[in-house]
Amino acid sequence: MPAIVLASASPRRAELLGQLGVTFSVAPADIDETPLNGESPRDYVIRMAEEKARVCFQRLGGGKTVIGSDTSVVLGDRILGKPADPDDAREMLRALSGRSHQVMTAVAVVKDGWADSTLVITDVHFRVLAADEVDAYVETGESLDKAGSYGIQGRGGVFVDRIEGSYSAVVGLPLTETAKLLQSAGFPVWQMWQGAGQGSR
Numbered sequence: 001m002p003a004i005v006l007a008s009a010s011p012r013r014a015e016l017l018g019q020l021g022v023t024f025s026v027a028p029a030d031i032d033e034t035p036l037n038g039e040s041p042r043d044y045v046i047r048m049a050e051e052k053a054r055v056c057f058q059r060l061g062g063g064k065t066v067i068g069s070d071t072s073v074v075l076g077d078r079i080l081g082k083p084a085d086p087d088d089a090r091e092m093l094r095a096l097s098g099r100s101h102q103v104m105t106a107v108a109v110v111k112d113g114w115a116d117s118t119l120v121i122t123d124v125h126f127r128v129l130a131a132d133e134v135d136a137y138v139e140t141g142e143s144l145d146k147a148g149s150y151g152i153q154g155r156g157g158v159f160v161d162r163i164e165g166s167y168s169a170v171v172g173l174p175l176t177e178t179a180k181l182l183q184s185a186g187f188p189v190w191q192m193w194q195g196a197g198q199g200s201r
């Protein structure tokens, strides 16, 4: 088993970590994702990422460097996670229509005797969405496993006028910040590129 473990069931996160040229294995962490009473969106997202990394690290019995991450869409002080069902998805998309929201993604890295995390906030602006296109989009099923009920990397990209911040963070794993954390944990990603050839992971 490689020294680096991604504590995530998200195919997007695995793809983004692969883009960094890192060799890793995947071991998702199943945690309770209910926000605490009065918890701010920032605190919530950081806590989720740290908990995913810690739970996986403990389950593996130490000795690994574990990456956990969490992405939430934040509209005002509302945290929009993954929709419960298609009605919930339609409601979220109607709320996001014609406005700006924030996508908050936290990344946490845990290894023996060391842990650190980073929060990345990206502003995303949606153009006004017609009711028919919201219905058609939710019908595609793309909403259902994504925070805020859209995927910027898929058909949901047509709703986005502009973003200010990190595209990779919106998709689920901020590349620059993840590479920085891995470097602090003793894994400079560029060293893993040396001699690895193109597309290696």
Ligand SMILES: Cc1cn([C@H]2C[C@H](O)[C@@H](COP(=O)(O)OP(=O)(O)OP(=O)(O)O)O2)c(=O)[nH]c1=O
Residues within 6 Å of the ligand: 007, 008, 009, 010, 012, 013, 028, 029, 052, 069, 070, 071, 072, 073, 082, 103, 145, 146, 147, 148, 150, 151, 152, 153, 170, 171, 172
């Ligand atoms: C906003 C947005 C979110 N997402 C995804 C990223 C995350 O996979 C998901 C948010 O849910 P998360 O709870 O952060 O992650 P997850 O349940 O998919 O995976 P795990 O907890 O095991 O790591 O939404 C996109 O793919 N595109 C987008 O544009």
